[in-house]
Amino acid sequence: VTLDLLLIGFGHVGRRFADLLVECRPALAALGVEPRIVGIATARHGALFDEGGLDAVAAARRIEGGGVLAPAGVPAVDLMARLAKAGTGIPVLVETTPLDVQAAEPALTHVRAALARRVHVITANKGPVAFAYRELAGAASESGVAFLFEGAVMDGIPIFNLVRETLPACRIAGFRGVVNSTTNYILTALEEGEAFDAALGRMQAAGVAEADPSLDVDGWDAAAKAVAMANVWLDAGRSPRDVAREGLGPETAARARAARAAGRRLKLVASARAAEPRADVRVVLEELAADDPLANLDGQSNALELDTWPTGRIVITQRDGGLEKTAYALVSDLVTLARRRGARA
Amino acid sequence: VTLDLLLIGFGHVGRRFADLLVECRPALAALGVEPRIVGIATARHGALFDEGGLDAVAAARRIEGGGVLAPAGVPAVDLMARLAKAGTGIPVLVETTPLDVQAAEPALTHVRAALARRVHVITANKGPVAFAYRELAGAASESGVAFLFEGAVMDGIPIFNLVRETLPACRIAGFRGVVNSTTNYILTALEEGEAFDAALGRMQAAGVAEADPSLDVDGWDAAAKAVAMANVWLDAGRSPRDVAREGLGPETAARARAARAAGRRLKLVASARAAEPRADVRVVLEELAADDPLANLDGQSNALELDTWPTGRIVITQRDGGLEKTAYALVSDLVTLARRRGARA
Numbered sequence: 064v065t066l067d068l069l070l071i072g073f074g075h076v077g078r079r080f081a082d083l084l085v086e087c088r089p090a091l092a093a094l095g096v097e098p099r100i101v102g103i104a105t106a107r108h109g110a111l112f113d114e115g116g117l118d119a120v121a122a123a124r125r126i127e128g129g130g131v132l133a134p135a136g137v138p139a140v141d142l143m144a145r146l147a148k149a150g151t152g153i154p155v156l157v158e159t160t161p162l163d164v165q166a167a168e169p170a171l172t173h174v175r176a177a178l179a180r181r182v183h184v185i186t187a188n189k190g191p192v193a194f195a196y197r198e199l200a201g202a203a204s205e206s207g208v209a210f211l212f213e214g215a216v217m218d219g220i221p222i223f224n225l226v227r228e229t230l231p232a233c234r235i236a237g238f239r240g241v242v243n244s245t246t247n248y249i250l251t252a253l254e255e256g257e258a259f260d261a262a263l264g265r266m267q268a269a270g271v272a273e274a275d276p277s278l279d280v281d282g283w284d285a286a287a288k289a290v291a292m293a294n295v296w297l298d299a300g301r302s303p304r305d306v307a308r309e310g311l312g313p314e315t316a317a318r319a320r321a322a323r324a325a326g327r328r329l330k331l332v333a334s335a336r337a338a339e340p341r342a343d344v345r346v347v348l349e350e351l352a353a354d355d356p357l358a359n360l361d362g363q364s365n366a367l368e369l370d371t372w373p374t375g376r377i378v379i380t381q382r383d384g385g386l387e388k389t390a391y392a393l394v395s396d397l398v399t400l401a402r403r404r405g406a407r408a
Numbered sequence: 409v410t411l412d413l414l415l416i417g418f419g420h421v422g423r424r425f426a427d428l429l430v431e432c433r434p435a436l437a438a439l440g441v442e443p444r445i446v447g448i449a450t451a452r453h454g455a456l457f458d459e460g461g462l463d464a465v466a467a468a469r470r471i472e473g474g475g476v477l478a479p480a481g482v483p484a485v486d487l488m489a490r491l492a493k494a495g496t497g498i499p500v501l502v503e504t505t506p507l508d509v510q511a512a513e514p515a516l517t518h519v520r521a522a523l524a525r526r527v528h529v530i531t532a533n534k535g536p537v538a539f540a541y542r543e544l545a546g547a548a549s550e551s552g553v554a555f556l557f558e559g560a561v562m563d564g565i566p567i568f569n570l571v572r573e574t575l576p577a578c579r580i581a582g583f584r585g586v587v588n589s590t591t592n593y594i595l596t597a598l599e600e601g602e603a604f605d606a607a608l609g610r611m612q613a614a615g616v617a618e619a620d621p622s623l624d625v626d627g628w629d630a631a632a633k634a635v636a637m638a639n640v641w642l643d644a645g646r647s648p649r650d651v652a653r654e655g656l657g658p659e660t661a662a663r664a665r666a667a668r669a670a671g672r673r674l675k676l677v678a679s680a681r682a683a684e685p686r687a688d689v690r691v692v693l694e695e696l697a698a699d700d701p702l703a704n705l706d707g708q709s710n711a712l713e714l715d716t717w718p719t720g721r722i723v724i725t726q727r728d729g730g731l732e733k734t735a736y737a738l739v740s741d742l743v744t745l746a747r748r749r750g751a752r753a
Contacts (some may be wrong), residue, residue: 083718086718087577090576090579091577091580094576094577218719219718219719220719220722221570221574221575224573224574225566225570225574228573228574229566229569229570229573229574229740230566230740231435231439231740231743231744232432232436232739232740232743233435233736233740234435234437235506237542244602281437353704354704354706356701356704356725356727359698359699359701359704361472361699366723368480368727373428373431373564373732373733373735373736374563374564374565374727374728374733374736375726375727375728375729375730376725376726376727377446377565377724377725377726377727378711378723378724378725378727379722379724379725380701380722380723380724380725381719381720381721381722382701382713382719382720382721382722382723383719383721384720385720387718388718388719388720390718391718391719393576394576394577395574395575395576396576398576399576
């Protein structure tokens with residue numbers, strides 16, 4: 064199965080994805096999957112389109128060296144139209160623009176445009192699934208295309224694929240997880256006596272936290288992830304602005320140290336439970352017992368506990384986070400898509 | 409997709425599977441999967457066969473009430489021949505006879521006979537995959553049928569499906585896990601000051617350990633599981649008799665208590681690493697640091713850490729074990745099989 068990919072967004076994740084496609088080419092070929100990047104659209108570094116396929120690795124290096132792709136930028140949606148008309152392969156949008164917690168834009172516009180044109184969508188952006196899952200899943204179904212977003216939560220660790228592919232006929236009653244790495248880093252630093260501002264500054268210097276850290280520190284990222292999962296598994300129909308949400312601040316340091324002194328751990332826990340009329344979703348600081356599977360997560364570790372029937376409580380833990388793992392999530396979505404289109408292992 | 413099932417072995421797991429098929433019928437129908445039990449073969453309680461489908465739940469209750477299925481037992485392999493010839497649905501052997509660590513019999517004979525007759529195989533028995541994975545995978549491939557065994561390790565928690573369905577194009581360098589519940593129970597009891605014989609006796613009384621507990625206590629069950637995984641993921645080509653294997657005994661109590669006193673946990677760890685010419689597989693007692701993801705597993709909890717590229721270390725933890733979960737593994741294998749045969753979600 065040949066897949067013709069249009070990349071919208073070509074930041075760290077998108078560029079790492081381009082590299083990973085080359086590194087995984089033999090393994091993908093063995094699965095019957097032949098991806099080909101035909102277009103790249105960026106907000107500030109120009110765009111490229113060649114329906115015969117282009118050298119995305121070279122494009123990545125050019126941008127990393129301070130260059131641009133093409134002198135005049137082409138609107139991303141115009142490239143979508145060319146993709147839908149052009150190729151011989153299956154057209155796929157790979158959306159990796161940054162998260163916007165106010166309205167999920169421009170990702171939502173890109174995803175809608177793709178689905179309307181019968182272009183398959185894979186994305187590492189949690190915005191569309193957190194803000195408009197029902198609408199987008201309905202549009203994808205109507206157009207007969209896939210809408211996949213494994214990278215939206217816990218990087219490349221299978222979460223959505225875990226439930227859909229490996230827990231068929233299971234019921235999910237709820238979940239709880241530590242799903243934001245920056246706050247998890249900061250909480251560990253606070254336990255060790257660092258002050259909040261110092262810990263946050265160190266995270267920013269290391270490139271872990273954003274220049275504007277409120278997305279992480281105020282719990283928005285965790286809320287978007289919790290809502291994404293609740294929308295998919297519990298039909299929550301919520302948005303990130305619509306859930307109980309707690310964040311971290313200077314006052315958190317005393318709580319974190321007190322918990323640690325008592326043999327417990329303070330963690331920012333994102334959770335949801337099935338409820339009528341709508342699932343209950345929340346992001347709150349919780350003191351966890353030392354033997355809680357969410358308690359012993361340091362640094363970039365994330366974990367999610369699913370409460371299922373008949374398989375009981377299942378925890379999946381990511382011990383090594385990072386951009387490369389998010390890029391892998393896009394690769395795994397490509398394989399899911401190709402398998403649905405008849406590729407054979 | 410209609411699946412015609414022949415159950416060989418109808419113990420706790422097989423009977424629970426029969427119940428679960430009824431409980432999951434709507435969810436399975438939504439996935440396009442219509443299973444129908446057409447035959448049941450037991451070693452000591454007779455057999456039944458009706459190519460139009462039979463009432464397996466009633467049969468389960470009859471056996472639990474001390475009855476038998478049919479006055480004269482029919483050899484299981486004869487039923488396989490009838491299954492292969494009979495039905496209108498896809499023929500599937502569901503093998504749940506007990507584990508034999510010497511030669512994997514009679515399960516191995518049943519699986520070979522099925523694959524030779526182009527009958528798909530799903531099993532919760534770890535013997536065949538631990539003793540003859542290469543041969544059986546080859547035979548299945550040659551016959552164009554499936555050989556699935558999700559229930560062989562960690563009950564219904566996806567392990568084999570996790571890797572195959574959700575980590576495509578990943579490389580696995582090794583794994584380590586706590587995969588035997590009886591020894592995990594005993595180690596926890598030893599830490600709490602119970603004597604080995606008393607702890608083991610309590611497990612037997614509770615029905616957790618076997619009447620002959622050597623399968624668990626001497627590490628055979630863990631070794632069979634480690635070999636099963638190593639054969640599938642690392643092409644180890646080993647058998648359970650062919651790996652370093654440690655067990656528990658009265659002398660283990662002092663080690664468990666000393667570890668606990670030092671803030672560590674003694675666990676029976678099954679592990680494997682890719683190596684030349686063959687993967688290194690072992691089952692050994694290890695002292696784990698308190699924050700090791702395998703350390704905080706009590707009672708029926710199991711966990712497995714996979715060392716993967718590019719996704720790093722992934723841990724999957726089962727917090728609630730038990731027969732029902734093993735029965736679910738067979739249900740999930742049915743769905744995997746049906747999806748390969750074109751059933752649609």
